Amino acid sequence: MSDRTYRIAVIPGDGIGTEVMPEGVRALHAAADVYGFELDLIELDWASAEHWKAHGTMMPEDWAEQLEAVDAIFFGAVGWPDVVPDHVSLWGSILQFRRVFDQYVNLRPVKLLKGVRSPLAGREPGEVDFYVVRENTEGEYSSVGGRMFEGTERETVIQETIMTRTGIDRVLRYAFDLAERRPAKKVTSATKSNGIAITMPYWDERVAAMSESYPDIDVDQFHIDILAANFVLHPDWFDVVVASNLFGDILSDLGPACVGTIGIAPSANINPEGTHPSLFEPVHGSAPDIAGQGIANPIGQIWSAALMLDHLGEAEAAAAIEEAFEAVVAAGDTRIVTPDLGGAGTTAGLGRAIADAINHPA
Numbered sequence: 001m002s003d004r005t006y007r008i009a010v011i012p013g014d015g016i017g018t019e020v021m022p023e024g025v026r027a028l029h030a031a032a033d034v035y036g037f038e039l040d041l042i043e044l045d046w047a048s049a050e051h052w053k054a055h056g057t058m059m060p061e062d063w064a065e066q067l068e069a070v071d072a073i074f075f076g077a078v079g080w081p082d083v084v085p086d087h088v089s090l091w092g093s094i095l096q097f098r099r100v101f102d103q104y105v106n107l108r109p110v111k112l113l114k115g116v117r118s119p120l121a122g123r124e125p126g127e128v129d130f131y132v133v134r135e136n137t138e139g140e141y142s143s144v145g146g147r148m149f150e151g152t153e154r155e156t157v158i159q160e161t162i163m164t165r166t167g168i169d170r171v172l173r174y175a176f177d178l179a180e181r182r183p184a185k186k187v188t189s190a191t192k193s194n195g196i197a198i199t200m201p202y203w204d205e206r207v208a209a210m211s212e213s214y215p216d217i218d219v220d221q222f223h224i225d226i227l228a229a230n231f232v233l234h235p236d237w238f239d240v241v242v243a244s245n246l247f248g249d250i251l252s253d254l255g256p257a258c259v260g261t262i263g264i265a266p267s268a269n270i271n272p273e274g275t276h277p278s279l280f281e282p283v284h285g286s287a288p289d290i291a292g293q294g295i296a297n298p299i300g301q302i303w304s305a306a307l308m309l310d311h312l313g314e315a316e317a318a319a320a321i322e323e324a325f326e327a328v329v330a331a332g333d334t335r336i337v338t339p340d341l342g343g344a345g346t347t348a349g350l351g352r353a354i355a356d357a358i359n360h361p362a
Ligand code: ATP
Pocket: 016, 020, 078, 079, 262, 263, 264, 283, 284, 285, 286, 287, 288, 289, 290, 295, 296, 297, 298, 300, 340
């Protein structure tokens, strides 16, 4: 097999995950045909209510050994609360991947597309095009702490934030490297060192230290409160925004919300060294409210395919997928685009139109 053969675990999951995944796979095949790489896809029924009903677990016990052998994981959506409680399905699948495969970067593009109605008034496509880089393994989301004096007037709860030099530096390095590959060459750090007086000043120190190794990168920082406001007021200021786990969690939902429907937003959970596979999935969940109707927007899944190909070194194919869905959305044919984009199209119809556009670029 050539070194341009990619072994990819395909896990549709539940709900609209099973509807948008075939369109993600269709886009991958189209890109493979045009750009001459090979796909070795391994479809798995894990992280689904079916798997839970059959086995009482979300994934087989040896899931990590099975997946260590793949180049990437292409994921749909997990969650079917009528059958499995959400905390069980999440902890039994996606959160395991992040921890065990040390996917310490969560990456989300924020890009205004022509033809998408955005809540940001008066913004042109091209003005809003940045990434949120979230630290995905430590920080505020530690389970260290506890309750004291339970059931009394003195009831007290404590939960620690844990930040390590290694943990901060590695996500900063990813953000600075990403900024170096982009024309604006700018990193914005989310902080709150005026209120969180121990961990956040340390985060700021590490940002300052890292910036010394990247003299051509412009660095600025904002407190998280005003940064959130500026996502809405001045989204054109940003290029690569890097944040701790909690701040990044908030910003990485706010960013995609600012540019339109959740149905188009992609995300990547990345282990940058490639010691373990990285995972690519749409931002949206299984959306039980619209599942089974064939109307879910497949672009979040398809854009995630582009992020995956970029990560695997197929930058041209990744760019071609992005150009394809941007062109189809910009054309705005209401028979093709899905209801969340103001059309009457179907998941498969929109997916086919995008695959066609990959095969026949404008
Ligand atoms: P999670 O718990 O993972 O956040 P969820 O099922 O609670 O998942 P989402 O799936 O994110 O929530 O859906 C939130 C809303 O957005 C739903 O009303 C859903 O209909 C809509 N939505 C989500 N994904 C899409 C999509 N691909 N196309 C159209 N609408 C979508």
